[in-house]
Amino acid sequence: MAATTLSPIQQQQWHPGEQAMHRLLRVPRDDNPTFRGLAPSHGHRISQSPVVALGTLDGRGRPWAALWGGERGFCRPVADGVLGVRAVALDVQFDPVLGEVLGVEGGGEDRKTRGTRRKEIVSDQVVHPDADEGGKLIAALAIDLETRDRVKFAGRALAGAVSVTATATAETEAGGLPSRLGDLQMAIRVEETLGNCPKYLNKKRITPHVPSPRLVSMGVGGEDKGDDDGGGGSGATQLLSREAIDLVERADLFFIASRYGSNGEGSMDVNHRGGAPGFMRVLTAPNTTATTATTTTTALVYPEYSGNRLYQTLGNLHSDPRAGLAIPDFATGDVLYVTGRASILLGEDAAAACLSRRAKLALRVDVEEARLVRDGLPFRGEVIDFSPYNPPAPPVPRRQGADGSPPTRTETGKAVDGGGGGGGGGGVATATLVDRHVISPSVARYVFKLSSVAASDGSCPSWRPGQHVTLDFGAELDHGWSHMRDDDPQSLNDDFVRTFTVSSSGGGEGARAPPPNEFEITVRRHGPATGLLAKWNLRVPLELPVLGFGGAEGFRLPIPTSPSPSPERGSVFVAAGVGITPLMAQAADVLRTAAGDNNNADGSGGGGGGGVTAPLRVLWSLKREDLPLAVHVLKRIEGLGKVTRLFVTGGGDGELEGGIRQLGAVVTERRMGPDDVLATGEKGNRRFYCCTGPEMMKALLQWTEGEEVVFESFNY
Incomplete structure (x- = not known):
């Protein structure tokens, strides 16, 4: 077998997009751990994975992602550097990756893709996709959720065929197309592999399932939208249906496909993003672009948690913002396919988009096309356990009633007046711990003295009864970046900024007010910050930056x-x-x-x-x-x-x-x-x-x- 010739991109340690992300996030220079080819150990791990997420490009170069599998061994090494895939009960009609890799052009022009030919699966026809370029560009992530193992691989789909085994008689809710199932055989030449860590993978037990796919909703936005909106009727204005949004808001895992370079000498990447259910959210806003057909823009936003700092996905997106997402519901088999354009958010932009002060890096994907398929996955997943590394997901903003009337409930969060991030710097004042009164084995009252760092006249910030104080414990608790930290997994994404209700009144008859420029908090010991307060030696000053006092007026009596x-x-x-x-x-x-x-x-x-x-x-x-x-x-x-x-x-x-x-x-x-x-x-x-x-x-x-x-x- 002839040796594989590495392209210029493959010969580089890091491509320019990855290098740009490393500079932006100040990552130390290091070797790229990606293995060129298919290592035997990686091949074995892939064969033990019951699910593989695959990504490829459509006729316009847009990435899409999809999920195949159900049983271990369906994807395994069959020759040196080659994986064989034998997958059953795949969704032939609506799976965007299957159609692009093994579909045959036919059926006329697709108005949604501006002149490209619509691809269709022809039963039992052997297809050699993009044979003149050495095969169809493809990337994948083999994942075993039960053991939290995953391996990325990328290369070319060489050949394959699909045997259509069943056609549903009922029509779909959107588009009127009957669903079809098929069994697939395909060969993939692997050009690179990389084993990944188990962080943010929630344990699930995977079992095979014969699906009955139905296209529930479809949205095409912007200039991509043709005369046929595919959304169940003309004049549709929402890219994501209510059912699709609900799926996103309960998801604890999704897969993202990205690309770098041209088709001939390019590469792709597929990886997962996981967390607590609700870590991903949907943003909708009025569309101010007059040339588009939709009245709202729709975006998916999620925080980028602390990882291995390779930034291969973000490096691709820095160079080419096009991204494809597959968001599964393992319990129901529903899956949302999305393609769109990504924006990398940093600092305050990331925190605001994710509704989380802890989010320092985030990704926003503006949806260009989406399709929700009910019962489209060939497997089911039963939750065993959630990852100990998952940060808590922010609350989903409450919506108005169906009649547009305002809600009768008002939720007040711990909003902060004053800026500052974690890490022990900045702040509007310094709070020095001066006293501790233990009330019960787990509850104590702490007294802090304020000193000014911001005001030229030396005055300290004030607060009103019922407000909160935000303190930065980063200088005392932040041990810097590490890849894994099994003894304290939550600390990897922790900025150690904490918000506490001020429990002292500041004066008034009938209350025991602290002296001027002092405030009290009454808290239960729970976590590293309150643990630090509980065990601190009061003979040594503990000085914490105060990021601000704040709080919603609605919670004042x-x-x-x-x-x-x-x-x-x-x-x-x-x-x-x-x-x-x-x-x-x-x-x-x-x-x-x-x-x-x-x-x-x-x-x-x-x-x-x-x-x-x-x-x-x-x-x-x-x-x-x-x-x-x-x-x-x-x-x-x-x-x-x-x-x-x-x-x-x-x-x-x-x-x-x-x-x-x-x-x-x-x-x-x-x-x-x-x-x-x-x-x-x-x-x-x-x-x-x-x-x-x-x-x-x-x-x-x-x-x-x-x-x-x-x-x-x-x-x-």
């Missing part, structure tokens, strides 16, 4: 205008555990002008007698071990006990509960229920403020359907 009974709306604050902290800074001011009105906390609704509406009621769920926190809070804020009802789980503590009752609170030894919530305050004349964990918040939003609810999100 109204202060009564007078102590007399009035028709003003009452506030019902529902908290779980340390979710009480937003109230700690506000309660004194709310209660100060309401003295004498809040003498009843039996949960019967209304305050005092005569149907008077109390300005504040508190429903607080606590575990038994957190009862010291209740004692601490109720002692510090005069009058708060009289308006508080505690729900204690995990057994009681007679001594502590007795002390809590002496402070005026009602103690109930059970979980909080819907009747407890709805019986508090006066319906139609109350607003609920909720600060709990996600599961309890979900229940609260169901219980208070139709009520006015403001809630603090823990998903940040």
